[in-house]
Amino acid sequence: SQTIHQWPATLVQPVGSPLSLECTVEGTSNPNLYWYRQAAGRGLQLLFYSVGIGQISSEVPQNLSASRPQDRQFILSSKKLLLSDSGFYLCAWSDLPTAYEQYFGPGTRLTVT
Amino acid sequence: GENVEQHPSTLSVQEGDSAVIKCTYSDSASNYFPWYKQELGKRPQLIIDIRSNVGEKKDQRIAVTLNKTAKHFSLHITETQPEDSAVYFCAAEMDSSYKLIFGSGTRLLVRP
Numbered sequence A: 001s002q003t004i005h006q007w008p009a010t011l012v013q014p015v016g017s018p019l020s021l022e023c024t025v026e027g028t029s030n031p032n033l034y035w036y037r038q039a040a041g042r043g044l045q046l047l048f049y050s051v052g053i054g055q056i057s058s059e060v061p062q063n064l065s066a067s068r069p070q071d072r073q074f075i076l077s078s079k080k081l082l083l084s085d086s087g088f089y090l091c092a093w094s095d096l097p098t099a100y101e102q103y104f105g106p107g108t109r110l111t112v113t
Numbered sequence B: 001g002e003n004v005e006q007h008p009s010t011l012s013v014q015e016g017d018s019a020v021i022k023c024t025y026s027d028s029a030s031n032y033f034p035w036y037k038q039e040l041g042k043r044p045q046l047i048i049d050i051r052s053n054v055g056e057k058k059d060q061r062i063a064v065t066l067n068k069t070a071k072h073f074s075l076h077i078t079e080t081q082p083e084d085s086a087v088y089f090c091a092a093e094m095d096s097s098y099k100l101i102f103g104s105g106t107r108l109l110v111r112p
Helices: none
Strands: A003-007 A010-013 A019-026 A032-038 A045-052 A055-058 A064-070 A073-078 A087-094 A108-112 B004-007 B010-014 B019-025 B032-038 B045-051 B056-059 B062-067 B072-077 B086-094 B099-102 B106-111
Touching: A003 A087, A010 A019, A019 A032, A019 A087, A019 A108, A032 A073, A045 A064, A045 A073, A045 B099, A055 A064, A073 A087, B004 B086, B010 B019, B019 B086, B019 B106, B032 B062, B045 B056, B045 B062, B072 B086
Parallel strands: A010 A108, B010 B106
Antiparallel strands: A003 A019, A019 A073, A032 A045, A032 A087, A045 A055, A064 A073, A087 A108, B004 B019, B019 B072, B032 B045, B032 B086, B056 B062, B062 B072, B086 B099, B086 B106
């Protein structure tokens, strides 16, 4: 069966510091991968999605970036964090080519101080 | 751009009563509509979904209905239990692209 991992689970970072969040999926090949952000008490905002290695689409212009160095690895980065980057970051996967269902990882709770 | 509106934002029901959450979407090409349940501090969990070729789908106490003409879909929970208390999100597939647009969420409270 498929599993999805995210780390770290929680992170407290000062404004202006860099960020790297990692997501990996096991038990499937060539998944679609997604990064979402959820502000406190709010909905899910799609940040990036990827349909294959090296293929990244950005949904919202911001100081974040994403990379997919391996088939089942998705990384969210920032060179300089802003206070507004605080939130719950969720990675999700879906199974190409016909499965629409998206399954979420456990999330990373980021607090920028 | 594409949009999904969800209401109510909060819903309080007595245990055993039914709960209904409604969503409308703007992209007439959307063909997939999932519902997620998110408990406090946890990840969203897919609880039921529907595709555009059917009008209703049921799984035990939960059901989803879809009206493509009116571009709205609803989640129905019957015989609610305290463990149904959570935030529920609807979503719609966007641009036939495997991307989902989420509603803003409904906080459901089931009073024992």
